Amino acid sequence: MRRTFLKAAVSTAVLAVAGLTVPAAAQAQDAAEFYKGNVIKWIVPYNPGGGYDEYARVLAPYFEKYTGSRVDIVNMPGSGGMKGAVEIFNSPADGTHIGIINGSAMVTNQLAGIAGADYKVSQYSYVGRMVADVRVFVVSADSGIDTFEDLQSDGKTAVVGATGLGGSTYVDAVIVGEAFGIDQRVIPGFDASGDIRTAMLRGDVTGMWGSLGSAIDGVNSGDHKVILHGEKKPTGVLEGVPSVWDKADASKDPERAIRILEAWDALSAVGRPVAAPPGVPEDRLAFLRDAFEQAMMDEAFVTKMTEAERDLSFASGTDMVTIAKAATELDDDINELFVKAIRGEL
Structure with a gap:
């Protein structure tokens, strides 16, 4: 198998030196033989x-x-x-x-x-x-907050829970907060996402950012609800829920907000x-x-x-x-x- 591949590789090299194009099918065949x-x-x-x-x-x-x-x-x-x-x-x-x-x-x-x-x-x-990871912001269903506008206009500083300082839930919160100028206090240090959700049910925490996968059970049970997310083309349970992209133009500095959100979106998309x-x-x-x-x-x-x-x-x-x-x-x-x-x- 190795000799077959080396022979093909040499032939390819000779063609390349001669200025000739190696057919794509031949290259694919060489690779297929290598992996077989x-x-x-x-x-x-x-x-x-x-x-x-x-x-x-x-x-x-x-x-x-x-x-x-x-x-x-x-x-x-x-x-x-x-x-x-x-x-x-x-x-x-x-x-x-x-x-x-x-x-x-x-x-x-x-x-x-x-x-x-x-x-x-x-x-x-x-x-x-x-x-x-699809990033979502969830609040308790009993919080009285139904929309992102409620979060910004209720006259209260939102308390946002996060796990480790500098971790994904923390970065999500402070980056989106920076893009929109949200009046919030981000509290890191929770042992796990489940602990934050428990704190939400008690009313100690307003909400949290995280992946849809980790939030879906609470959403399906009716304990939590998504009021904002990072998807440009939402599907499933996110259909009809506003995204950060829907809100960017209403921010104090839309151009800067979009630049921040584009970088944040790329981070999630990796x-x-x-x-x-x-x-x-x-x-x-x-x-x-x-x-x-x-x-x-x-x-x-x-x-x-x-x-x-x-x-x-x-x-x-x-x-x-x-x-x-x-x-x-x-x-x-x-x-x-x-x-x-x-x-x-x-």
């Missing part, structure tokens, strides 16, 4: 049993189906997912090392210059994205991508991207994820390159704002 019977090491930067692990392990058989390779899942927890992300970034760039990463967290670590963030989010060879290290040969990366898309669209895989109540929001590897750049290549003033939010200085 090969082994792909798939790194999961968290312990077995969690959401990232489940996404990888459920997809693995379908990725094997469309690549012809065996997929070996390797759990590599540490530093909030950063250890695995660094391992992926520094792996051999031959197309046999990939992994799922916590994209949004890796972006914030990079922007804030967190020790150990030895990677560049925009330089990964992106295979595609499995899911992106989501949970599957990536390889920088420098993977183009034909192999194209093959991996095609196999990933086929696996993500496989009816049996979609059914399994639906039964497991796991969301999917596919984005191509090409789209992920654009998203990663949008999330990390910010204007200086917006970059400074996000760094302060991530460091807990807002």
Whole structure:
């Protein structure tokens, strides 16, 4: 198998030196031969049993189906997912090392210059994205607050709960608050999102930002309601609920608000991508991207994820390159704002 691939690679190189174009079909065939019977090491930067692990392990058989390779899942927890992300970034760039990463967290670590963030989010060879977190702001159903306007005009300082200082729930709150000039007091330090929701039911906290996935049970039970979200094209339970984009023009400085929200949206959109290290040969990366898309669209895989109540929001590897750049290549003033939010200085 190796000799066959090397022979094809030499032929390709000879054609290139001669100034001739290598047919795309031939390149794809070379990649297919390389992966047939090969082994792909798939790194999961968290312990077995969690959401990232489940996404990888459920997809693995379908990725094997469309690549012809065996997929070996390797759990590599540490530093909030950063250890695995660094391992992926520094792996051999031959197309046999990939992994799922916590994209949004890796972006914030990079922007804030967190020790150990030895990677560049925009330089990964992106295979595609499995899911992106939909960000929502929820309040207690008994709070008397039904709309975003109620939150801003009730004459009270909104008390917004958050988990860790500089974590996603905190960053969401202070960034959206900055975009709209919301009169609020963000209180970090809750042990978990569930603790904040309990505080909402007691009336100690007005509301909180978080993912729709973590909020949906409370919304479905009627304990909580979404009054604002970050989706440009809302679907499902968010249809009819105003988004930050609906409210941007009414802010004190719409142009600045939109610039802030665009960066925040890109941060959320990075989501949970599957990536390889920088420098993977183009034909192999194209093959991996095609196999990933086929696996993500496989009816049996979609059914399994639906039964497991796991969301999917596919984005191509090409789209992920654009998203990663949008999330990390910010204007200086917006970059400074996000760094302060991530460091807990807002």
